[in-house]
Structure formats: C-alpha cells, structure tokens
Amino acid sequence: MSSEAELNPTTYIQHHLTNHTISVGDGAFWVLHTDTLFMSVLLGVVSLGLIWMVVRKATSGVPSKTQAFVELLIEFIDDQVKTTFHGNRHAFVAPAALTIFVWVLLLNAMDFLPIDIMAWIYEHIFGLHNWRSVPTADVNTTFALALSIWILTIYFAIKVKGFGGWVTELVCTPFGKNPLLWPFNLLLNVIEYISKPLSHSLRLFGNMYAGEIIFMLLGMWAATGVTGTFFGAILGAGWAIFHILIVVLQAFIFMMLAVVYLSMAHESH
Amino acid sequence: MNINFTLISQAIAFSLFILFTARFVWPYLLRAIEERQQKIADGLAAGERGKKELELASQRSSEVLKEAKQRASEIVIQAEKRASDIIEEAKQNARIEGEKIIAGAKAEIQHETFSARESLRQQVAGLAVQGASKILRREVNAKVHADLLASIEAELK
Numbered sequence: 063m064s065s066e067a068e069l070n071p072t073t074y075i076q077h078h079l080t081n082h083t084i085s086v087g088d089g090a091f092w093v094l095h096t097d098t099l100f101m102s103v104l105l106g107v108v109s110l111g112l113i114w115m116v117v118r119k120a121t122s123g124v125p126s127k128t129q130a131f132v133e134l135l136i137e138f139i140d141d142q143v144k145t146t147f148h149g150n151r152h153a154f155v156a157p158a159a160l161t162i163f164v165w166v167l168l169l170n171a172m173d174f175l176p177i178d179i180m181a182w183i184y185e186h187i188f189g190l191h192n193w194r195s196v197p198t199a200d201v202n203t204t205f206a207l208a209l210s211i212w213i214l215t216i217y218f219a220i221k222v223k224g225f226g227g228w229v230t231e232l233v234c235t236p237f238g239k240n241p242l243l244w245p246f247n248l249l250l251n252v253i254e255y256i257s258k259p260l261s262h263s264l265r266l267f268g269n270m271y272a273g274e275i276i277f278m279l280l281g282m283w284a285a286t287g288v289t290g291t292f293f294g295a296i297l298g299a300g301w302a303i304f305h306i307l308i309v310v311l312q313a314f315i316f317m318m319l320a321v322v323y324l325s326m327a328h329e330s331h
Numbered sequence: 332m333n334i335n336f337t338l339i340s341q342a343i344a345f346s347l348f349i350l351f352t353a354r355f356v357w358p359y360l361l362r363a364i365e366e367r368q369q370k371i372a373d374g375l376a377a378g379e380r381g382k383k384e385l386e387l388a389s390q391r392s393s394e395v396l397k398e399a400k401q402r403a404s405e406i407v408i409q410a411e412k413r414a415s416d417i418i419e420e421a422k423q424n425a426r427i428e429g430e431k432i433i434a435g436a437k438a439e440i441q442h443e444t445f446s447a448r449e450s451l452r453q454q455v456a457g458l459a460v461q462g463a464s465k466i467l468r469r470e471v472n473a474k475v476h477a478d479l480l481a482s483i484e485a486e487l488k
Contacts, residue, residue, distance in 0.1 A: 081337075086336055087336075090333070090335065091334070091335050091336060092335070092336050093333075093335040093336055093337075094335070094336050094337055094340060095335070095337040098337050098341070099337060099340050099341065099344070102341060102344060103344050106344060106348045110348055110351055110352060110356065113352075113356050114351075114355055114356055116360075117355070117356050117359045117360045117363075118359070120359055120360050120363040121363060122362075122363045122364075122366030122367045122370060123367070123370075125363075125367075129363075132360060133360065133363075133364055136357070136360055136361070136364070137364065140361075152357065152358070152361060153353075154353055156357060157349065157352040157353035157356065157357035158349045158352070158353065160352055160356070160357060161345075161348045161349045161351075161352040161353075162349075165345075165348060197341075200337065201334065202334060202335060202337035202338045202341055203337070203341050205334065205338050206337070206338045206339070206340075206341030206342040206344075206345060207341070207342075207345055209338070209342060210342045210345050210346060
C-alpha cells in the first residue's frame, strides 16, 4: 500500500477497488476504466497473438511442443462444443468458445498477482495511483461479455428461425399455442432473456470480486503484525492455490454457458 | 461497481478477439489437426493392410512348403523304386550271366568227359587187345586171328 497517512481498512480496500478512469464525455456513463480495458486488451492480444504465432507455423506433421499444447486446448474446446452444439460449429461457436475460454482464463489469472506488490509497482514505476489488475473483477467486463453473447443469441435465433419464428417461439413456448397462454409464455421468456446475461455475468464477476476481497482481507491482516503476516501469508497461499481451481472453473463455466446459450438459440423448442 | 463506457469498449474488444480467432486461428489449426488425423488414419490403414498381406504371404509360403515337401517325398519314393528296379535288373542280369557260365562249364565238362571216356576207351581197347594178343600169342596164330582181333578192336572202339 502506498504511503498515505490515513491508512485504515476502509481506505485500503477502497484504494484497491478504485479503477483508473478517464472521462470520455458528460455524465456518469461516459467514463472509461482504462485499467480494465488496457489489461484485458493486453492479455487478449498477447494470448491470441501467441496462439496465432503457433498457428501460422502449424504443421500437420509432427507438431512442436507449443503447437501440441495449442492443439490440446483447441481439441478440448472442440470436444466441449461438439457435445452441446449440433451444427456447423467451426464457423462461429467453437472459435468464440476458444476466445472466451483463453481470454477469461487469463483475465481471471490476474488475480494471482499479489495485489499490494502490484499496487506498489503501478504506483512507483508507472505512476498510476489507482490500477486494478483483474478485469473480470470489474462488472463492466463480465457484462460486456455476457451482453455480447446475449445479442448473439438473439441474432442467431432470428437468423435460424426467422423473425416470425423467433416471435412465435417467444409467445408460444413453453406452455402452448393457446392464445390465453401467450402473456404467460411471453412473460416467462422475457424473464429468461433478462436472467441469462445477468446470471452469466454476475457469476463470473462475483467469484473474481470475492476472490480479490479475500486477498485484501488477508493483506489487511498481514498489516497487523508478525502473527498476522505469518498467518496471512499461509492463508494467502492456501487461498491462491484454491483460487487456481476457481479461476479455471469460472472461465470454463463462462465458456460453457456461452456455448449453451448459443446452441439454444440455434435449436427450436 | 458502476456500469459505464468500459462496457462498450470491452464488448468491442471482445468482438474483435472473436473475429480474429474465427478468422485467423481456428480454421488453420483445425485443418492441421484434421490433416494429421487423416495421416494417422491412413497410416493405421496401411499397417492393417500390411498385416493382412503378411498373413496372406505366410499362408502362401506354408502352402508352397507343403507342396515342396510332397514333391520331395514323391521324388524319394521314385528314387527308391528306381533303385530297387536297378537292383532287380542287376540280379536278373547276374542270374542270366551265371546260368550262361554254368551252361558253358557244363558243356566243357561234358566235352572233357567225352574226350576222357574216348581216350579211356582207346586205352582199354588197346589194353584188351594187348591182353588178348598176349593170351592168344601162345595158342593162336596172330595171323590167323588177326581179323578177329581187328573186329574186337573195332568193337571196343
């Protein structure tokens, strides 16, 4: 933590939960979290760029170790998509799933960076007072992903079934075609359409946010003295190890849900 | 935890990344993987074919071997037969030759016997004539009985 005199738990946590922002217009909405955007774009460019470098030299003969690793990843994603999505998955759904998995996994993995050391580096090397490392602990990121998927599900639903087919499905399922049931059908579908992106994004956000908070609490404990430092370090290591599971699991769940939503859009009830 | 413009920027970044993956990453690597799968499948098929061919070849070789064994045993049997034939023939020839020799010997013996008997008879005749002439010399005139002696001699001969 930086050198402010009024150091107490509230300011400590607030400091770590404040994004680096720039304003791009008038009003509360037109604010950009530069840290979130920069970290996510950087990680996306680095990870996909690495994969691209491997792919450019990809051979159908004996693969190099990195190519084998990327292939392993792709086949893993492809297997997952194959079991859920029945259509031409290679056109969009599988590449999208790969992007989501790799990107979200890396964004989540930023949680492993020790927050106080990173805060010191950001402050003293880059001169950034507020800088959050974990883009998925910013609700904007998870909402952006979930809403993109959500728009895509609507796009694919209309593309596959036609606009009329989509509207018919909205009012005629799941209860039946009887006109008396139309309002209930519509209500249920609207609830479903609202709840999908909410649960999709908040699940990931909640997990990563909570993980960050727990690291902060352990960091606060470490500030109380030698005993706190000792137990804080041990518990921090334990939580980090457990967090490996959460990071991978949440990335996987996020990807799987996206695939499931996209395949539901492709199939009629 | 406030929704702001970051949402839109992140959505744009996300779309770009998906497009990039779908356009530049996924198809190429998938093609490489599928080509390799094809290669492996071909290799396995070739292996299977090779195995089948080996099986066929070993079957054929065992057939050839069996045939060769049969031929060999036939040849051996033929050879044995031929050998016994040769032996039989040789025996036959030997018997004929022996009989010929025996016949020759018998003829010679007969001849010898005959000539011996002839000379013996001559000698006996001579001796008889001598003896008779000795006996008769005392009592008979040789001249008188000469024709008698001659007849005896002729009879003995």
